[in-house]
Amino acid sequence: MSESQKTIEIEVLRYHPEKDKEPHKQVFEVPFTDDMSVLQGVQYIKDYLDGSLSFRWSCRMAICGSCGMMINGEPSLSCQTFLRDFYPARVRVEALSHFPIERDLVVNIEGFIEKLESIQPYIIPKEPRTLAQGEYLQTPEQLNAYEQFSSCINCLLCYAACPQFGLNPSFIGPAATALLHRYNVDSRDGGKAERMELVNSEEGVFNCTAVGYCSEVCPKQVDPANAVNQNKTNSAADYFLRFLTPKGGAK
Amino acid sequence: MNKRRPYVRSMDGWWKKNPFFVEYMIHEGTALFVAAYAGILLFGLLRLAQGEAAWNAWLSAMKNPWYIGFQVLALIALTYHTYTWFKIMPRTMPPVVVGGQRLSAWAITGSGLAVAAAACLGLLALVWGMAR
Amino acid sequence: MKPTLKRSNAPIFWALFGAGGMLSALLGPMLVFITGLAVPLGWLLPPDTMSYPRMLAFAQNFIGKGFIFAIIALFLWHAAHRIFHSLHDIGIHAGTAAKLLCYGSAMVGTLLAAYALLVIGF
Numbered sequence: 123m124s125e126s127q128k129t130i131e132i133e134v135l136r137y138h139p140e141k142d143k144e145p146h147k148q149v150f151e152v153p154f155t156d157d158m159s160v161l162q163g164v165q166y167i168k169d170y171l172d173g174s175l176s177f178r179w180s181c182r183m184a185i186c187g188s189c190g191m192m193i194n195g196e197p198s199l200s201c202q203t204f205l206r207d208f209y210p211a212r213v214r215v216e217a218l219s220h221f222p223i224e225r226d227l228v229v230n231i232e233g234f235i236e237k238l239e240s241i242q243p244y245i246i247p248k249e250p251r252t253l254a255q256g257e258y259l260q261t262p263e264q265l266n267a268y269e270q271f272s273s274c275i276n277c278l279l280c281y282a283a284c285p286q287f288g289l290n291p292s293f294i295g296p297a298a299t300a301l302l303h304r305y306n307v308d309s310r311d312g313g314k315a316e317r318m319e320l321v322n323s324e325e326g327v328f329n330c331t332a333v334g335y336c337s338e339v340c341p342k343q344v345d346p347a348n349a350v351n352q353n354k355t356n357s358a359a360d361y362f363l364r365f366l367t368p369k370g371g372a373k
Numbered sequence: 374m375n376k377r378r379p380y381v382r383s384m385d386g387w388w389k390k391n392p393f394f395v396e397y398m399i400h401e402g403t404a405l406f407v408a409a410y411a412g413i414l415l416f417g418l419l420r421l422a423q424g425e426a427a428w429n430a431w432l433s434a435m436k437n438p439w440y441i442g443f444q445v446l447a448l449i450a451l452t453y454h455t456y457t458w459f460k461i462m463p464r465t466m467p468p469v470v471v472g473g474q475r476l477s478a479w480a481i482t483g484s485g486l487a488v489a490a491a492a493c494l495g496l497l498a499l500v501w502g503m504a505r
Numbered sequence: 506m507k508p509t510l511k512r513s514n515a516p517i518f519w520a521l522f523g524a525g526g527m528l529s530a531l532l533g534p535m536l537v538f539i540t541g542l543a544v545p546l547g548w549l550l551p552p553d554t555m556s557y558p559r560m561l562a563f564a565q566n567f568i569g570k571g572f573i574f575a576i577i578a579l580f581l582w583h584a585a586h587r588i589f590h591s592l593h594d595i596g597i598h599a600g601t602a603a604k605l606l607c608y609g610s611a612m613v614g615t616l617l618a619a620y621a622l623l624v625i626g627f
Contacts, residue, residue, distance in 0.1 A: 139378035222379030230379045290385050319510050328515030331590045334464050335393050341386040361516035404587035411580035413612055422621040425557040435545040444541025458530035480616035493535035504554035
C-alpha cells in the first residue's frame with residue numbers, strides 16, 4: 123500500500139459462534155480504487171487483513187445470488203454495489219437481515235430451502251405427454267404471464283427486505299411465492315390446486331402487508347410483491363367461491 | 374458437539390432503521406385518522422337518530438376549533454392515504470394488458486389518482502347540487 | 506413441508522380492508538373536507554347543506570342509507586385491519602386479544618351504524 127493510495131473504511135458485523143456471545147463491529151481500512159465492488163473490498167479483507175472473515179460469493183456478476191449483504195442497511199448484492207458510491211465515507215456491511223447469522227456475513231438459509239421445496243418449483247404436467255407427442259407449445263402471451271417471475275436467483279434480498287418475514291419466519295415470503303406463482307401461471311402446469319393450499323394457509327400470502335420493499339431491492343426485477351399480492355386476490359376468490367364451484371378449490 | 378450457534382437478531386425498532394419503512398409506518402398510520410373520522414361520523418349518525426336537537430348539537434360541536442384542527446389533520450392524512458393507496462397499486466393488482474402491452478406502473482398510479490380526483494369532484498358537485 | 510396447513514381466515518378481513526381502503530382513497534379527502542371543514546366553517550356550500558331535515562331525508566332514502574352505512578362500516582374495517590397489523594409491526598403480538606380489540610371495535614361500530622339507520626326509518 124503506497125503512501126498516496128486512497129483508502130476506505132469498511133465496517134463489518136462479525137460473529138464467531140464459538141467465541142462470541144453476540145455480533146460486534148470491526149472496522150477495516152481497505153485500499154480503494156473506483157472500480158472496486160463491496161465484494162472486492164470484503165475479499166481484500168479476507169486475503170490481506172483477516173483470513174477468518176467468512177462470507178459467501180461466487181460469480182461476481184449478479185447471476186449466482188450468493189453474495190447478498192446488508193450494505194449501509196440496504197439488502198444488496200455486494201458484487202454489484204460499488205465502494206465509489208460511498209467513498210470517502212465508511213461503508214457498513216452486515217449479514218442479510220431477518221436470517222440467523224451462522225458466522226460473520228454468512229446466514230442460515232435452511233428455512234428458505236424448505237420453503238423452496240414446499241412450493242414444488244417444477245412443472246407438474248397437466249396431462250402427461252409421450253415423447254412421440256412432441257414438445258409443449260406456448261404462445262408469447264403464455265410466456266409473458268410467468269417470465270418475469272422465473273428470473274429469481276434466490277439471493278434472498280427480498281427476505282432481508284421483508285419485515286413480515288422478520289417478524290414471522292414461518293411466512294412463506296416473497297421469493298418462494300414469486301416462484302410458486304411462476305409455476306401456477308405457466309400454461310403447461312397443473313399443480314395450482316396443490317400450491318394454493320400453501321398460499322391460503324396461515325403461513326401464506328396474508329402475512330404480507332404490502333410494504334413493497336422486496337420488489338425495490340430485487341436485483342432481477344422479479345417484483346415478488348406483485349406475485350404475493352396477486353395471490354391474495356387468488357386466495358380470496360378461492361376462499362369465497364370454494365362453495366360455489368363444483369370441484370372446489372384447495373380444501 | 375455441534376459448534377453451530379446461529380444468532381437471531383432482534384426486530385426491535387426495525388421500522389426506524391430504513392426510510393422506506395418509516396414511510397410505510399406513516400401511511401399505515403393514516404388508518405388512525407380513518408378510524409377517528411369514521412367514529413365521528415358514526416357518532417353523528419347516532420345523534421341524527423336521536424332527533425333534531427341532538428343532531429344540531431353535533432353540528433355545532435363540529436365547529437369546535439379542536440374538531441376543526443382534527444379535520445385539517447384528517448384531510449392531510451386521507452389525502453396521503455389516497456396517494457399511497459394508488460402508488461402501491463401497480464404492485465398489488467394483477468397485470469393489466471392493453472393492446473398487448475403491460476400497463477406501466479406510472480399509468481396505473483396516474484389513472485387511480487385521476488379517478489380519485491374525479492370521484493371527489495363528483496361528490497362535491499353532487500352535494501352542492503342536492504343542497505342548492 | 507408441514508403436513509397440516511391451516512387455511513387462513515384472513516380473506517374476510519382483507520376483503521373488507523381492501524373495500525374500505527378503496528372507498529376512502531376515492532372519497533375520503535372530499536368527505537372530510539365537506540363534513541369537517543366546508544359545512545362547519547360555512548365555506549363554499551349552502552349553510553343548510555347538513556341541516557336536520559336534509560340529513561334525515563338523506564338517511565331515510567334507500568341510497569343514502571346504503572352510502573352512510575358503507576362509508577362508516579368499511580372505513581372502520583379498513584382502519585381496524587391496518588391497526589391490527591401495525592400492532593404486530595411495532596412488536597405487540599397480542600394475537601387473539603389484538604384481533605378482538607381491532608375487529609371487535611369495527612363490528613360494534615358496524616352494528617351501531619345499522620341500528621341507527623334502522624331507528625331513523627324509511
